[in-house]
Amino acid sequence: MIPFDFSYHRPDSVAEAVASYRRLERAGLEPVYYGGGTEIITLARQGELRTGAVIDLKGVPECRALMCRDGSVLLGAGLTLAEVGERGGWAPLAEAVGRIADHTSRCRITLGGNLAGQLPYREAVLPLLLVDTVAVVAGDGGLRRIRLADVFRGSLRLAPGTFLAQLEVPLDEADGPHFASKRTRLDWVDYPLLTLVGVRAGGRVRMAFSGLCGYPFRDPAMERDLQAGRIEDAIGHIPGPVVDDLHGSADYRRHVLAGALHDALEVLRA
Numbered sequence: 001m002i003p004f005d006f007s008y009h010r011p012d013s014v015a016e017a018v019a020s021y022r023r024l025e026r027a028g029l030e031p032v033y034y035g036g037g038t039e040i041i042t043l044a045r046q047g048e049l050r051t052g053a054v055i056d057l058k059g060v061p062e063c064r065a066l067m068c069r070d071g072s073v074l075l076g077a078g079l080t081l082a083e084v085g086e087r088g089g090w091a092p093l094a095e096a097v098g099r100i101a102d103h104t105s106r107c108r109i110t111l112g113g114n115l116a117g118q119l120p121y122r123e124a125v126l127p128l129l130l131v132d133t134v135a136v137v138a139g140d141g142g143l144r145r146i147r148l149a150d151v152f153r154g155s156l157r158l159a160p161g162t163f164l165a166q167l168e169v170p171l172d173e174a175d176g177p178h179f180a181s182k183r184t185r186l187d188w189v190d191y192p193l194l195t196l197v198g199v200r201a202g203g204r205v206r207m208a209f210s211g212l213c214g215y216p217f218r219d220p221a222m223e224r225d226l227q228a229g230r231i232e233d234a235i236g237h238i239p240g241p242v243v244d245d246l247h248g249s250a251d252y253r254r255h256v257l258a259g260a261l262h263d264a265l266e267v268l269r270a
């Protein structure tokens, strides 16, 4: 049970969504944008989130867009992970989102919610970091196009009242083979010990990781080592402390990483 009352708003345009946020904010209701609601509802039930109003983005047409144009795919942030996996048109993305949660949950979790959520994994972002993805951000002035790498640094950093409307993914940039692997402790459906997604683009190896540090990342020093096949050096360049928890020790995660990098390079450097 959610132990507080809140109002539900379902705007049908970007302008109405942002205006609703500002109006509810002025009324002191501390509104939150709502994608699939899986995290919002869980945190509210646990008493870790309190709000007087939720603004459901799924009625905003831009958030439900899914189209290909000029070698890119445009993905609305309100698409579910199941929709992105089945109709998103890019194998690395389909494979990354296809291993998040179970199918029933993927039919609710949205792309925007996965990137903006509090859980540290945010696995859907991994393939998006491998190409020059553009984030289309909605705010008081309408829609603004920003490089994803400029607003996603471990987590999605948007100004209060703004939201992620769409992602433009240049599919033609990754012109070589790809590799995706998620290693979990026991079950097929679980949080990652390590998720690795890699592509070869313009003859160069690119890789992004989740589960290894407390945030998803792509690192240029690791990629230089991997391009040269230097797996031990790449592991030495992990850009932050390796997670050490009940799911797996830091040493075990490095061991899992070494195996996954070996498998990835066999595909990406072939």
Ligand SMILES: Cc1cc2nc3c(=O)[nH]c(=O)nc-3n(C[C@H](O)[C@H](O)[C@H](O)COP(=O)(O)OP(=O)(O)OC[C@H]3O[C@@H](n4cnc5c(N)ncnc54)[C@H](O)[C@@H]3O)c2cc1C
Pocket (backbone or CB within 6 Å): 032, 033, 034, 035, 036, 037, 038, 039, 040, 041, 057, 077, 078, 099, 100, 101, 102, 105, 108, 109, 110, 111, 112, 113, 114, 115, 116, 117, 118, 119, 121, 122, 123, 124, 158, 162, 163, 164, 165, 190, 191, 192
């Ligand atoms: C059973 C289960 C297993 C899971 N396993 C994994 C896993 O293995 N790996 C993994 O990465 N994740 C996993 N998750 C986490 C899951 O991806 C989160 O629940 C998800 O991040 C929340 O998505 P949502 O659409 O339900 O977001 P919501 O609950 O609606 O929102 C979450 C947060 O994002 C914000 N938000 C939502 N949409 C937008 C937007 N368009 N722009 C800006 N902010 C927005 C909200 O304000 C809120 O702060 C799992 C979840 C479940 C339920």
